[in-house]
Amino acid sequence: MELRQLQYFVKVAKKQHMTQAAEELRVAQSAVSRQIRHLEEELGVRLFVQKGRNLQLTPAGSLFLSRAEHILTDLERAVGEVREFLDPEAGEIRVGFPHSVSVSILPAFISCFKKEHPNVKFRLKQGTYTSLIRDVTEGEIDLAIISPCPETHELVKGEVMLTEELLAVLPPNHALAGCKSIRLEQLKEEPFVMFGEQYSLRPIVMNACLKAGFVPKIEFEGDETDTIRGLVAAGMGVSLLPELALRYSTHIEPCVVKVDPKVTRTVGIIRRRDEKLPPVTELFGRFLMEFQPSADPGRPMDRLDGA
Structure with missing residues:
Protein backbone atom coordinates (compact mmCIF):
# COMPACT_ATOMS: atom_id res chain seq x y z
CA MET A 1 0.00 0.00 0.00
CA LEU A 86 15.67 21.60 12.11
CA ASP A 87 14.50 25.24 12.20
CA PRO A 88 12.40 25.96 15.32
CA GLU A 89 12.29 29.68 14.48
CA ALA A 90 10.35 29.13 11.26
CA GLY A 91 7.52 26.83 12.30
CA GLU A 92 3.76 27.35 12.28
CA ILE A 93 1.68 27.77 15.43
CA ARG A 94 -1.97 26.68 15.18
CA VAL A 95 -3.92 28.41 17.93
CA GLY A 96 -7.63 28.94 18.63
CA PHE A 97 -9.30 31.68 20.62
CA PRO A 98 -12.72 33.08 21.62
CA HIS A 99 -13.87 36.51 20.50
CA SER A 100 -13.45 38.07 23.96
CA VAL A 101 -9.73 37.23 23.81
CA SER A 102 -9.22 38.31 20.20
CA VAL A 103 -10.17 41.91 20.96
CA SER A 104 -8.21 42.24 24.19
CA ILE A 105 -5.07 40.16 24.65
CA LEU A 106 -4.39 38.01 21.57
CA PRO A 107 -2.96 40.86 19.44
CA ALA A 108 -0.53 41.67 22.26
CA PHE A 109 0.50 38.02 22.55
CA ILE A 110 1.28 37.65 18.87
CA SER A 111 2.92 41.06 18.48
CA CYS A 112 5.32 40.50 21.37
CA PHE A 113 6.10 36.93 20.33
CA LYS A 114 6.78 37.96 16.72
CA LYS A 115 9.32 40.55 17.92
CA GLU A 116 11.38 37.76 19.44
CA HIS A 117 10.60 35.13 16.76
CA PRO A 118 9.92 37.05 13.51
CA ASN A 119 9.90 34.03 11.17
CA VAL A 120 7.23 32.06 13.03
CA LYS A 121 3.85 31.85 11.29
CA PHE A 122 0.44 31.72 12.96
CA ARG A 123 -2.69 29.90 11.85
CA LEU A 124 -5.57 31.35 13.87
CA LYS A 125 -9.05 29.96 14.40
CA GLN A 126 -11.82 31.69 16.33
CA GLY A 127 -14.49 29.62 18.07
CA THR A 128 -16.75 29.06 21.04
CA TYR A 129 -15.78 27.17 24.20
CA THR A 130 -17.16 23.88 22.88
CA SER A 131 -15.77 24.22 19.36
CA LEU A 132 -12.29 25.13 20.63
CA ILE A 133 -12.11 22.02 22.79
CA ARG A 134 -13.28 19.95 19.84
CA ASP A 135 -10.72 21.52 17.50
CA VAL A 136 -7.91 20.78 19.96
CA THR A 137 -8.95 17.17 20.53
CA GLU A 138 -9.38 16.54 16.78
CA GLY A 139 -5.99 18.05 15.94
CA GLU A 140 -7.30 21.05 13.98
CA ILE A 141 -5.28 23.30 16.30
CA ASP A 142 -2.52 22.60 18.81
CA LEU A 143 -3.33 25.21 21.46
CA ALA A 144 -6.39 27.22 22.40
CA ILE A 145 -6.81 30.22 24.65
CA ILE A 146 -10.07 29.51 26.39
CA SER A 147 -12.35 30.73 29.15
CA PRO A 148 -13.16 29.33 31.58
CA CYS A 149 -10.11 27.10 31.72
CA PRO A 150 -11.38 23.51 32.27
CA GLU A 151 -10.26 22.11 35.61
CA THR A 152 -10.58 18.50 34.48
CA HIS A 153 -11.13 17.05 31.03
CA GLU A 154 -10.52 13.58 29.67
CA LEU A 155 -8.89 14.71 26.42
CA VAL A 156 -7.32 18.14 27.06
CA LYS A 157 -4.97 19.58 29.64
CA GLY A 158 -5.56 23.14 30.83
CA GLU A 159 -3.33 25.72 32.50
CA VAL A 160 -4.74 28.93 33.99
CA MET A 161 -3.04 32.04 32.65
CA LEU A 162 -5.02 34.57 34.67
CA THR A 163 -8.23 35.18 36.59
CA GLU A 164 -10.10 38.30 35.56
CA GLU A 165 -12.99 40.19 37.07
CA LEU A 166 -16.36 40.67 35.39
CA LEU A 167 -17.68 44.22 35.68
CA ALA A 168 -21.19 45.63 35.47
CA VAL A 169 -21.83 47.48 32.22
CA LEU A 170 -24.57 50.13 32.46
CA PRO A 171 -26.08 52.79 30.19
CA PRO A 172 -24.36 56.16 30.73
CA ASN A 173 -27.54 57.72 32.15
CA HIS A 174 -28.30 54.81 34.51
CA ALA A 175 -29.06 55.70 38.13
CA LEU A 176 -26.12 53.56 39.32
CA ALA A 177 -23.66 54.78 36.70
CA GLY A 178 -21.87 57.10 39.12
CA CYS A 179 -21.21 54.42 41.73
CA LYS A 180 -17.74 52.98 42.28
CA SER A 181 -19.24 49.62 43.19
CA ILE A 182 -22.70 48.06 43.30
CA ARG A 183 -24.30 44.93 44.69
CA LEU A 184 -25.29 42.54 41.93
CA GLU A 185 -28.81 42.22 43.33
CA GLN A 186 -29.32 45.91 42.57
CA LEU A 187 -29.68 44.86 38.94
CA LYS A 188 -32.40 42.25 39.52
CA GLU A 189 -35.16 44.40 37.98
CA GLU A 190 -33.03 45.46 35.01
CA PRO A 191 -33.22 44.00 31.48
CA PHE A 192 -29.99 42.14 30.64
CA VAL A 193 -28.02 42.00 27.40
CA MET A 194 -26.41 38.57 27.37
CA PHE A 195 -24.19 36.36 25.24
CA GLY A 196 -26.00 33.52 23.45
CA GLU A 197 -26.33 30.09 25.03
CA GLN A 198 -23.39 28.70 23.04
CA TYR A 199 -20.95 31.04 24.79
CA SER A 200 -19.23 30.10 28.05
CA LEU A 201 -19.62 33.58 29.56
CA ARG A 202 -23.39 33.17 29.75
CA PRO A 203 -23.51 30.47 32.48
CA ILE A 204 -20.95 32.44 34.52
CA VAL A 205 -23.24 35.48 34.53
CA MET A 206 -26.36 33.37 35.07
CA ASN A 207 -24.84 31.57 38.06
CA ALA A 208 -23.65 34.84 39.59
CA CYS A 209 -27.17 36.28 39.34
CA LEU A 210 -28.72 33.13 40.84
CA LYS A 211 -26.31 33.35 43.78
CA ALA A 212 -27.41 36.97 44.20
CA GLY A 213 -31.01 35.75 44.47
CA PHE A 214 -32.55 36.49 41.09
CA VAL A 215 -32.94 35.20 37.55
CA PRO A 216 -31.83 37.85 35.04
CA LYS A 217 -34.44 39.08 32.58
CA ILE A 218 -32.73 38.63 29.22
CA GLU A 219 -34.01 41.19 26.71
CA PHE A 220 -31.29 40.97 24.07
CA GLU A 221 -28.58 38.48 23.08
CA GLY A 222 -25.35 39.10 21.21
CA ASP A 223 -22.45 37.15 19.75
CA GLU A 224 -19.69 39.70 20.27
CA THR A 225 -18.48 41.95 23.06
CA ASP A 226 -18.82 45.05 20.87
CA THR A 227 -22.46 44.24 20.18
CA ILE A 228 -23.28 43.90 23.88
CA ARG A 229 -21.36 47.07 24.76
CA GLY A 230 -23.18 48.98 22.05
CA LEU A 231 -26.63 47.77 23.11
CA VAL A 232 -25.93 48.68 26.73
CA ALA A 233 -24.55 52.10 25.79
CA ALA A 234 -27.74 52.68 23.75
CA GLY A 235 -29.83 52.03 26.87
CA MET A 236 -31.16 48.59 25.94
CA GLY A 237 -30.17 46.98 29.24
CA VAL A 238 -27.28 46.07 31.51
CA SER A 239 -24.67 43.33 31.37
CA LEU A 240 -21.55 41.82 32.94
CA LEU A 241 -18.42 41.70 30.79
CA PRO A 242 -14.79 40.64 31.39
CA GLU A 243 -12.42 43.38 32.49
CA LEU A 244 -9.92 42.72 29.69
CA ALA A 245 -12.63 43.06 27.03
CA LEU A 246 -13.40 46.56 28.37
CA ARG A 247 -9.86 47.92 28.13
CA TYR A 248 -10.24 49.37 24.66
CA SER A 249 -12.52 52.15 23.48
CA THR A 250 -15.29 52.12 20.90
CA HIS A 251 -17.30 54.96 19.40
CA ILE A 252 -20.13 54.43 21.88
CA GLU A 253 -19.22 53.69 25.49
CA PRO A 254 -21.32 52.32 28.37
CA CYS A 255 -20.51 53.00 32.03
CA VAL A 256 -18.42 50.35 33.80
CA VAL A 257 -18.87 49.64 37.54
CA LYS A 258 -17.37 47.07 39.90
CA VAL A 259 -19.67 44.37 41.26
CA ASP A 260 -19.93 43.01 44.81
CA PRO A 261 -19.61 40.11 45.41
CA LYS A 262 -16.85 39.85 42.84
CA VAL A 263 -17.61 37.77 39.73
CA THR A 264 -14.59 36.24 37.99
CA ARG A 265 -13.64 33.90 35.18
CA THR A 266 -10.42 32.07 34.42
CA VAL A 267 -8.57 32.41 31.13
CA GLY A 268 -6.18 29.60 30.24
CA ILE A 269 -4.62 27.56 27.50
CA ILE A 270 -5.51 23.99 26.59
CA ARG A 271 -3.64 21.31 24.66
CA ARG A 272 -4.23 17.65 23.92
CA ARG A 273 -3.63 15.56 27.00
CA ASP A 274 -0.54 13.32 27.02
CA GLU A 275 0.69 14.57 23.63
CA LYS A 276 3.93 16.42 22.94
CA LEU A 277 3.53 19.74 21.15
CA PRO A 278 5.74 20.81 18.24
CA PRO A 279 8.79 22.69 19.63
CA VAL A 280 7.75 26.13 18.37
CA THR A 281 4.22 25.67 19.77
CA GLU A 282 5.65 24.55 23.10
CA LEU A 283 7.71 27.74 23.08
CA PHE A 284 4.61 29.86 22.43
CA GLY A 285 2.73 28.05 25.21
CA ARG A 286 5.43 28.94 27.71
CA PHE A 287 5.43 32.49 26.35
CA LEU A 288 1.68 32.80 27.01
CA MET A 289 2.07 31.68 30.62
CA GLU A 290 4.55 34.53 31.25
CA PHE A 291 1.99 37.25 30.55
CA GLN A 292 -0.34 39.06 32.92
CA PRO A 293 -2.70 42.05 32.58
CA SER A 294 -1.10 45.47 32.79
CA ALA A 295 -2.54 48.24 34.93
CA ASP A 296 -2.26 50.55 31.93
CA PRO A 297 -5.20 50.07 29.52
CA GLY A 298 -3.04 51.42 26.73
CA ARG A 299 -0.59 48.54 27.22
CA PRO A 300 -2.87 45.51 27.60
CA MET A 301 -0.24 42.94 28.56
CA ASP A 302 3.20 43.03 30.17
CA ARG A 303 5.80 40.35 30.79
CA LEU A 304 5.93 39.19 34.41
CA ASP A 305 9.61 40.05 34.59
CA GLY A 306 8.87 43.62 33.49
CA ALA A 307 10.73 43.27 30.20
Whole structure:
Protein backbone atom coordinates (compact mmCIF):
# COMPACT_ATOMS: atom_id res chain seq x y z
CA MET A 1 0.00 0.00 0.00
CA GLU A 2 1.38 3.40 -1.00
CA LEU A 3 1.00 6.76 0.67
CA ARG A 4 -0.22 8.18 -2.63
CA GLN A 5 -3.12 5.71 -2.63
CA LEU A 6 -4.24 6.94 0.79
CA GLN A 7 -3.98 10.57 -0.31
CA TYR A 8 -6.00 9.95 -3.46
CA PHE A 9 -8.59 7.89 -1.56
CA VAL A 10 -9.16 10.59 1.08
CA LYS A 11 -9.46 13.31 -1.56
CA VAL A 12 -12.01 11.32 -3.58
CA ALA A 13 -13.97 10.54 -0.40
CA LYS A 14 -14.11 14.25 0.46
CA LYS A 15 -15.02 15.47 -3.02
CA GLN A 16 -17.31 12.49 -3.80
CA HIS A 17 -16.23 12.95 -7.39
CA MET A 18 -13.27 11.47 -9.26
CA THR A 19 -12.79 14.36 -11.69
CA GLN A 20 -12.97 17.06 -9.02
CA ALA A 21 -10.53 15.13 -6.85
CA ALA A 22 -8.10 14.78 -9.74
CA GLU A 23 -8.31 18.51 -10.49
CA GLU A 24 -7.56 19.41 -6.88
CA LEU A 25 -4.71 16.90 -6.76
CA ARG A 26 -3.46 18.24 -10.13
CA VAL A 27 -3.12 14.78 -11.66
CA ALA A 28 -4.93 12.96 -14.44
CA GLN A 29 -8.26 11.38 -13.58
CA SER A 30 -6.99 8.06 -14.93
CA ALA A 31 -4.15 8.12 -12.39
CA VAL A 32 -6.60 8.63 -9.52
CA SER A 33 -8.91 5.88 -10.80
CA ARG A 34 -6.00 3.50 -11.18
CA GLN A 35 -4.71 4.08 -7.63
CA ILE A 36 -8.19 3.67 -6.14
CA ARG A 37 -8.63 0.42 -8.09
CA HIS A 38 -5.26 -0.90 -6.86
CA LEU A 39 -6.18 0.03 -3.29
CA GLU A 40 -9.51 -1.82 -3.53
CA GLU A 41 -7.76 -4.87 -4.99
CA GLU A 42 -5.23 -4.89 -2.16
CA LEU A 43 -7.94 -4.55 0.48
CA GLY A 44 -10.25 -6.99 -1.27
CA VAL A 45 -13.28 -4.75 -0.86
CA ARG A 46 -15.16 -2.00 -2.71
CA LEU A 47 -14.55 1.43 -1.21
CA PHE A 48 -16.96 3.44 -3.42
CA VAL A 49 -20.23 2.91 -5.22
CA GLN A 50 -21.64 5.15 -7.96
CA LYS A 51 -24.62 7.26 -6.94
CA GLY A 52 -25.77 9.42 -9.82
CA ARG A 53 -22.81 11.56 -10.87
CA ASN A 54 -21.14 11.23 -7.49
CA LEU A 55 -19.28 8.52 -5.65
CA GLN A 56 -20.49 7.32 -2.27
CA LEU A 57 -18.42 5.50 0.34
CA THR A 58 -19.39 1.93 1.12
CA PRO A 59 -19.55 0.92 4.82
CA ALA A 60 -16.05 -0.49 4.44
CA GLY A 61 -14.94 2.74 2.77
CA SER A 62 -16.29 4.83 5.64
CA LEU A 63 -14.41 2.69 8.14
CA PHE A 64 -11.20 2.91 6.14
CA LEU A 65 -11.55 6.70 5.70
CA SER A 66 -11.31 7.48 9.43
CA ARG A 67 -8.14 5.39 9.74
CA ALA A 68 -6.60 6.82 6.57
CA GLU A 69 -7.20 10.40 7.78
CA HIS A 70 -5.49 9.65 11.08
CA ILE A 71 -2.50 8.16 9.24
CA LEU A 72 -2.13 11.20 6.98
CA THR A 73 -2.59 13.63 9.89
CA ASP A 74 0.04 11.84 11.96
CA LEU A 75 2.40 11.78 9.01
CA GLU A 76 1.88 15.49 8.33
CA ARG A 77 2.51 16.28 11.98
CA ALA A 78 5.64 14.11 12.00
CA VAL A 79 7.03 15.89 8.93
CA GLY A 80 6.21 19.25 10.51
CA GLU A 81 7.92 18.33 13.77
CA VAL A 82 11.06 17.29 11.93
CA ARG A 83 11.12 20.55 9.99
CA GLU A 84 10.56 22.56 13.14
CA PHE A 85 13.29 20.60 14.88
CA LEU A 86 15.67 21.60 12.11
CA ASP A 87 14.50 25.24 12.20
CA PRO A 88 12.40 25.96 15.32
CA GLU A 89 12.29 29.68 14.48
CA ALA A 90 10.35 29.13 11.26
CA GLY A 91 7.52 26.83 12.30
CA GLU A 92 3.76 27.35 12.28
CA ILE A 93 1.68 27.77 15.43
CA ARG A 94 -1.97 26.68 15.18
CA VAL A 95 -3.92 28.41 17.93
CA GLY A 96 -7.63 28.94 18.63
CA PHE A 97 -9.30 31.68 20.62
CA PRO A 98 -12.72 33.08 21.62
CA HIS A 99 -13.87 36.51 20.50
CA SER A 100 -13.45 38.07 23.96
CA VAL A 101 -9.73 37.23 23.81
CA SER A 102 -9.22 38.31 20.20
CA VAL A 103 -10.17 41.91 20.96
CA SER A 104 -8.21 42.24 24.19
CA ILE A 105 -5.07 40.16 24.65
CA LEU A 106 -4.39 38.01 21.57
CA PRO A 107 -2.96 40.86 19.44
CA ALA A 108 -0.53 41.67 22.26
CA PHE A 109 0.50 38.02 22.55
CA ILE A 110 1.28 37.65 18.87
CA SER A 111 2.92 41.06 18.48
CA CYS A 112 5.32 40.50 21.37
CA PHE A 113 6.10 36.93 20.33
CA LYS A 114 6.78 37.96 16.72
CA LYS A 115 9.32 40.55 17.92
CA GLU A 116 11.38 37.76 19.44
CA HIS A 117 10.60 35.13 16.76
CA PRO A 118 9.92 37.05 13.51
CA ASN A 119 9.90 34.03 11.17
CA VAL A 120 7.23 32.06 13.03
CA LYS A 121 3.85 31.85 11.29
CA PHE A 122 0.44 31.72 12.96
CA ARG A 123 -2.69 29.90 11.85
CA LEU A 124 -5.57 31.35 13.87
CA LYS A 125 -9.05 29.96 14.40
CA GLN A 126 -11.82 31.69 16.33
CA GLY A 127 -14.49 29.62 18.07
CA THR A 128 -16.75 29.06 21.04
CA TYR A 129 -15.78 27.17 24.20
CA THR A 130 -17.16 23.88 22.88
CA SER A 131 -15.77 24.22 19.36
CA LEU A 132 -12.29 25.13 20.63
CA ILE A 133 -12.11 22.02 22.79
CA ARG A 134 -13.28 19.95 19.84
CA ASP A 135 -10.72 21.52 17.50
CA VAL A 136 -7.91 20.78 19.96
CA THR A 137 -8.95 17.17 20.53
CA GLU A 138 -9.38 16.54 16.78
CA GLY A 139 -5.99 18.05 15.94
CA GLU A 140 -7.30 21.05 13.98
CA ILE A 141 -5.28 23.30 16.30
CA ASP A 142 -2.52 22.60 18.81
CA LEU A 143 -3.33 25.21 21.46
CA ALA A 144 -6.39 27.22 22.40
CA ILE A 145 -6.81 30.22 24.65
CA ILE A 146 -10.07 29.51 26.39
CA SER A 147 -12.35 30.73 29.15
CA PRO A 148 -13.16 29.33 31.58
CA CYS A 149 -10.11 27.10 31.72
CA PRO A 150 -11.38 23.51 32.27
CA GLU A 151 -10.26 22.11 35.61
CA THR A 152 -10.58 18.50 34.48
CA HIS A 153 -11.13 17.05 31.03
CA GLU A 154 -10.52 13.58 29.67
CA LEU A 155 -8.89 14.71 26.42
CA VAL A 156 -7.32 18.14 27.06
CA LYS A 157 -4.97 19.58 29.64
CA GLY A 158 -5.56 23.14 30.83
CA GLU A 159 -3.33 25.72 32.50
CA VAL A 160 -4.74 28.93 33.99
CA MET A 161 -3.04 32.04 32.65
CA LEU A 162 -5.02 34.57 34.67
CA THR A 163 -8.23 35.18 36.59
CA GLU A 164 -10.10 38.30 35.56
CA GLU A 165 -12.99 40.19 37.07
CA LEU A 166 -16.36 40.67 35.39
CA LEU A 167 -17.68 44.22 35.68
CA ALA A 168 -21.19 45.63 35.47
CA VAL A 169 -21.83 47.48 32.22
CA LEU A 170 -24.57 50.13 32.46
CA PRO A 171 -26.08 52.79 30.19
CA PRO A 172 -24.36 56.16 30.73
CA ASN A 173 -27.54 57.72 32.15
CA HIS A 174 -28.30 54.81 34.51
CA ALA A 175 -29.06 55.70 38.13
CA LEU A 176 -26.12 53.56 39.32
CA ALA A 177 -23.66 54.78 36.70
CA GLY A 178 -21.87 57.10 39.12
CA CYS A 179 -21.21 54.42 41.73
CA LYS A 180 -17.74 52.98 42.28
CA SER A 181 -19.24 49.62 43.19
CA ILE A 182 -22.70 48.06 43.30
CA ARG A 183 -24.30 44.93 44.69
CA LEU A 184 -25.29 42.54 41.93
CA GLU A 185 -28.81 42.22 43.33
CA GLN A 186 -29.32 45.91 42.57
CA LEU A 187 -29.68 44.86 38.94
CA LYS A 188 -32.40 42.25 39.52
CA GLU A 189 -35.16 44.40 37.98
CA GLU A 190 -33.03 45.46 35.01
CA PRO A 191 -33.22 44.00 31.48
CA PHE A 192 -29.99 42.14 30.64
CA VAL A 193 -28.02 42.00 27.40
CA MET A 194 -26.41 38.57 27.37
CA PHE A 195 -24.19 36.36 25.24
CA GLY A 196 -26.00 33.52 23.45
CA GLU A 197 -26.33 30.09 25.03
CA GLN A 198 -23.39 28.70 23.04
CA TYR A 199 -20.95 31.04 24.79
CA SER A 200 -19.23 30.10 28.05
CA LEU A 201 -19.62 33.58 29.56
CA ARG A 202 -23.39 33.17 29.75
CA PRO A 203 -23.51 30.47 32.48
CA ILE A 204 -20.95 32.44 34.52
CA VAL A 205 -23.24 35.48 34.53
CA MET A 206 -26.36 33.37 35.07
CA ASN A 207 -24.84 31.57 38.06
CA ALA A 208 -23.65 34.84 39.59
CA CYS A 209 -27.17 36.28 39.34
CA LEU A 210 -28.72 33.13 40.84
CA LYS A 211 -26.31 33.35 43.78
CA ALA A 212 -27.41 36.97 44.20
CA GLY A 213 -31.01 35.75 44.47
CA PHE A 214 -32.55 36.49 41.09
CA VAL A 215 -32.94 35.20 37.55
CA PRO A 216 -31.83 37.85 35.04
CA LYS A 217 -34.44 39.08 32.58
CA ILE A 218 -32.73 38.63 29.22
CA GLU A 219 -34.01 41.19 26.71
CA PHE A 220 -31.29 40.97 24.07
CA GLU A 221 -28.58 38.48 23.08
CA GLY A 222 -25.35 39.10 21.21
CA ASP A 223 -22.45 37.15 19.75
CA GLU A 224 -19.69 39.70 20.27
CA THR A 225 -18.48 41.95 23.06
CA ASP A 226 -18.82 45.05 20.87
CA THR A 227 -22.46 44.24 20.18
CA ILE A 228 -23.28 43.90 23.88
CA ARG A 229 -21.36 47.07 24.76
CA GLY A 230 -23.18 48.98 22.05
CA LEU A 231 -26.63 47.77 23.11
CA VAL A 232 -25.93 48.68 26.73
CA ALA A 233 -24.55 52.10 25.79
CA ALA A 234 -27.74 52.68 23.75
CA GLY A 235 -29.83 52.03 26.87
CA MET A 236 -31.16 48.59 25.94
CA GLY A 237 -30.17 46.98 29.24
CA VAL A 238 -27.28 46.07 31.51
CA SER A 239 -24.67 43.33 31.37
CA LEU A 240 -21.55 41.82 32.94
CA LEU A 241 -18.42 41.70 30.79
CA PRO A 242 -14.79 40.64 31.39
CA GLU A 243 -12.42 43.38 32.49
CA LEU A 244 -9.92 42.72 29.69
CA ALA A 245 -12.63 43.06 27.03
CA LEU A 246 -13.40 46.56 28.37
CA ARG A 247 -9.86 47.92 28.13
CA TYR A 248 -10.24 49.37 24.66
CA SER A 249 -12.52 52.15 23.48
CA THR A 250 -15.29 52.12 20.90
CA HIS A 251 -17.30 54.96 19.40
CA ILE A 252 -20.13 54.43 21.88
CA GLU A 253 -19.22 53.69 25.49
CA PRO A 254 -21.32 52.32 28.37
CA CYS A 255 -20.51 53.00 32.03
CA VAL A 256 -18.42 50.35 33.80
CA VAL A 257 -18.87 49.64 37.54
CA LYS A 258 -17.37 47.07 39.90
CA VAL A 259 -19.67 44.37 41.26
CA ASP A 260 -19.93 43.01 44.81
CA PRO A 261 -19.61 40.11 45.41
CA LYS A 262 -16.85 39.85 42.84
CA VAL A 263 -17.61 37.77 39.73
CA THR A 264 -14.59 36.24 37.99
CA ARG A 265 -13.64 33.90 35.18
CA THR A 266 -10.42 32.07 34.42
CA VAL A 267 -8.57 32.41 31.13
CA GLY A 268 -6.18 29.60 30.24
CA ILE A 269 -4.62 27.56 27.50
CA ILE A 270 -5.51 23.99 26.59
CA ARG A 271 -3.64 21.31 24.66
CA ARG A 272 -4.23 17.65 23.92
CA ARG A 273 -3.63 15.56 27.00
CA ASP A 274 -0.54 13.32 27.02
CA GLU A 275 0.69 14.57 23.63
CA LYS A 276 3.93 16.42 22.94
CA LEU A 277 3.53 19.74 21.15
CA PRO A 278 5.74 20.81 18.24
CA PRO A 279 8.79 22.69 19.63
CA VAL A 280 7.75 26.13 18.37
CA THR A 281 4.22 25.67 19.77
CA GLU A 282 5.65 24.55 23.10
CA LEU A 283 7.71 27.74 23.08
CA PHE A 284 4.61 29.86 22.43
CA GLY A 285 2.73 28.05 25.21
CA ARG A 286 5.43 28.94 27.71
CA PHE A 287 5.43 32.49 26.35
CA LEU A 288 1.68 32.80 27.01
CA MET A 289 2.07 31.68 30.62
CA GLU A 290 4.55 34.53 31.25
CA PHE A 291 1.99 37.25 30.55
CA GLN A 292 -0.34 39.06 32.92
CA PRO A 293 -2.70 42.05 32.58
CA SER A 294 -1.10 45.47 32.79
CA ALA A 295 -2.54 48.24 34.93
CA ASP A 296 -2.26 50.55 31.93
CA PRO A 297 -5.20 50.07 29.52
CA GLY A 298 -3.04 51.42 26.73
CA ARG A 299 -0.59 48.54 27.22
CA PRO A 300 -2.87 45.51 27.60
CA MET A 301 -0.24 42.94 28.56
CA ASP A 302 3.20 43.03 30.17
CA ARG A 303 5.80 40.35 30.79
CA LEU A 304 5.93 39.19 34.41
CA ASP A 305 9.61 40.05 34.59
CA GLY A 306 8.87 43.62 33.49
CA ALA A 307 10.73 43.27 30.20
